[in-house]
Amino acid sequence: MVVSEVVPVVAVLGRGVVDAADPVLTADDLGLTRGDGCFDSARVVTAPSGAARVVDLDEHLARLAASAAAMAIDPPTHEQWRHLVTQALAAWSTPGEAVLKLLLTRGREWRPSGSTAIVTITHRGPALPTTRGGAHTPPRSITAVTLSRGHPSDAFTDAPWLLGGIKTLSYAVNAAATREARRRGADDVIFTTTDGFALDGPTSGLVVARDGVLTSTPTGATGILESVTVAAILEAARGDGLGAAYDLVPVPDLYTADAVWLVSSGRGxxxxxxxxxxxxxxxxxxxxxxxxxxxF
Amino acid sequence: MVVSEVVPVVAVLGRGVVDAADPVLTADDLGLTRGDGCFDSARVVTAPSGAARVVDLDEHLARLAASAAAMAIDPPTHEQWRHLVTQALAAWSTPGEAVLKLLLTRGREWRPSGSTAIVTITHRGPALPTTRGGAHTPPRSITAVTLSRGHPSDAFTDAPWLLGGIKTLSYAVNAAATREARRRGADDVIFTTTDGFALDGPTSGLVVARDGVLTSTPTGATGILESVTVAAILEAARGDGLGAAYDLVPVPDLYTADAVWLVSSGRGxxxxxxxxxxxxxxxxxxxxxxxxxxxF
Structure with missing residues (x-):
């Protein structure tokens, strides 16, 4: 939960920037009543001068468009999203790290409305220390538990209605799993399949290092989300002479790996x-x- | 999709009845951003005089309270819900069948707000013909397809974070499965498990008749929702001298059953x-x- 003293920015397609405390969704919006929508999150870095930029906005817009297509939601154009993001960024000047969220719902149930599109920006804190240029900062770390996701590793094969790989607004299980982790005294979750493989986290991708190879869970049959940041890590690792692969990792291998990461665009x-x-x-x-x- | 010319009623806890076109949810409400909430639906019957009553409101409030408890959402009291329902009913006078929806979300992410509670009433059409008193009306009927739900029949055993049995607001898969059915030229869906059993529909319970026994899918390990209406049917069947059981039904048995129903509180x-x-x-x-x- 982001509970921030910096006031977030909210911009709604067709309305522009609104007060963050203003209601923006009607009671029949299918994003509320059925979690029938999708979203994407991107990193925002704001300079001390107040100039803000979104990291990899194109990739996030492309992924959101793919999610919308898979759900048969008629999305705004990239230009409309860009305009909305520009409006939101213009209202944002808090230096440091922030998260841009792009929310898209199927729209209203009771009368034709077209889709609902909302952009939010929330503060994450001061700029992260960077390891660029050789500075050696201590790695940020968390504790985690494994929790079953309730399905086998091939559950999403030929079953597009299960919405595998799509960042839908139906995240109640992800939120409940995170609460279960806290209940067990841990920070986060690595989901597992009923046939014994590691998947990903509720809001993050998984990278496992062993013998000079970085491995992440394959998308597709597993239903996990593609991660822009995981892809960037594996590509850079390959370029740096390390091995990189998308392969299922048996759960026992997590405990004996050289290192395990949970990866998201917001926190790296x-x-x-x-x-x-x-x-x-x-x-x-x-x-x-x-x-x-x-x-990062 | 209910697209009705009768204007629906919306009532929000803390605000009372509002215009159905008014926004009621902020952009950071976890019901929107994570589908992190629950709901229940009940049947409303309104007399030609305009007097409306909710069928089995107590049972629906009890089930909603159980859903909220399982999700660790702090809900309004039954008295608060009742007051909100009374306000909504007072604004409703369209004779015939309607659906009452009770929506509960975890509330806002950016600042403490308590949970968000909303009641809606939407028209379903004229009063249904009743078979009470011996009148013999043709059965209402639909076509359906079977679609995998992607998990085995015991996936929810000891895994409360998977939110089995809870009517959460995370219904995107249910909506996508219904779209897949339409794409295949059918009206509705019977979900199946990866080990070959029938579950329920995206918004309905399942009842199967064979050799004088009515059978419905057991809740619990299967993760399906308890259905107030299915329970009423099975109890009445028992009282009427028929057999009634909660047992897993193998998918092939659906095709050879004496009858198969999808059952919901709204349409029976x-x-x-x-x-x-x-x-x-x-x-x-x-x-x-x-x-x-x-x-019905």
């Missing part, structure tokens, strides 16, 4: 140092490299 | 006459009985 790669109460190996040099690969 | 039991393009048996006498058991 974060090391998992304890999993299910067991200490994991941490390779500081590798951690610094992976942060750099992700641009 | 509806016969499935064609499944995956194959005609199902229809027992008119049994259909009339089951409609009566459900109070």
């Amino acid at each position: 790669p974060v090391l998992v140092t304890v999993l299910d109460g067991r200490a994991l190996r941490v390779d500081d040099d590798l951690a610094a490299k992976v942060s750099r690969y992700a641009g | 039991p509806v016969l499935v006459t064609v499944l995956d393009g194959r005609a199902l048996r229809v027992d008119d006498d049994l259909a009339a009985k089951v409609s009566r058991y459900a109070g």
Whole structure:
């Protein structure tokens, strides 16, 4: 939960920037009544001067458009999104790290409305220390637990109605799993399949290092979300002479890996140092490299 | 999709009845951003005089409270809900059938707000013909397809974070499955497990008749929702000398059953006459009985 003293920015397609406390959604919006919509999140970096930029906005807009197409939601054009993002950025000047969220719902149920499109920007805190240029900062780390996602690793094969790979607004299970982790005294979750493989986190991708190879869960049959940041890490790792692969990782292999990360566009790669109460190996040099690969 | 010319009623806890076109939810409401909330639906019957009553409101409030507890959402009291429902009913006078929806979200993310509670009433059409008193009306019927829900029949055992049995606002898969059915030329869906059993529909319970026994899918390990109307049907069937059981039904048994219904509180039991393009048996006498058991 982001509880910030910096007032967030909200911009609504057709209305522009509104007060963050103003209601923006009707009671019959299918994004509310059925979680029938999709979203994407991107990193915002704002300079001390107040100039803000969105990292990889094109990639996030492309992914959101793919989500909308898979859900048969008629989305705004990229130009409309860009205009809305520009309006939101113009109202944002808090230096440091922030998260841009693009929300898209199917729109109203009771009368034709077209889709509902909303952009929000929320503060995450001061600018992150960077490992660029050789500065060596301690890796950020969390504890996690494994929790079953309730399905086998091939559940999403030929079943597009299960919405695998799509960042839908139907995230109640992700939120409940995170609460279960907290209840167990951990920070986050690595979901697992009923046939014993690791998937991803409720709001993050998974990267596992072993013997000089970085591995992440394949998308597709597993139903997990494609991660822009995971892809950037694996591509940079390959360019840096490391191995990189999309392969299913058996759950027991997590405990003996050289390092395990949960990765999101907002917070970058974060090391998992304890999993299910067991200490994991941490390779500081590798951690610094992976942060750099992700641009953090 | 309910597209009605009768204007729906919307009532919001803390605001009372509002115009149905007024926005009621902020951009950071977790019901929108994460589908992090729950709901329940009940049948409303309005007399020609305009007097409206909710069928089984107590049962629906109890189920909603159970959903909220399972999601650790702090709900309004039953008295607060009742007051809100009373306000909504007072604004409703369209004779015939309507649906009352009780919506509850975790509330706002950016600042403490408590939960968000909304009641809506939407028209369904003129009063349904009743089979009470011996009048013999043709059974209402639909066509359906089977679609995998992507999980085995025991996926929800000891996994409360998967929110089995809870009417959450995260219904995007249910909506996508219904679209897939339409794409295949059918009206509705019977979900199936990866180990070959029938579950329920996207917005309805399942009842299957064979050899004088009415069977419905067990809740619990299957993750399906408890249905107030299915329970009423099975209880009345038992009282009427028929067999009634909660047992897993293998998918092939659907095609050879004496009758198959999808059941919801809004529309009651509806016969499935064609499944995956194959005609199902229809027992008119049994259909009339089951409609009566459900109070339709």
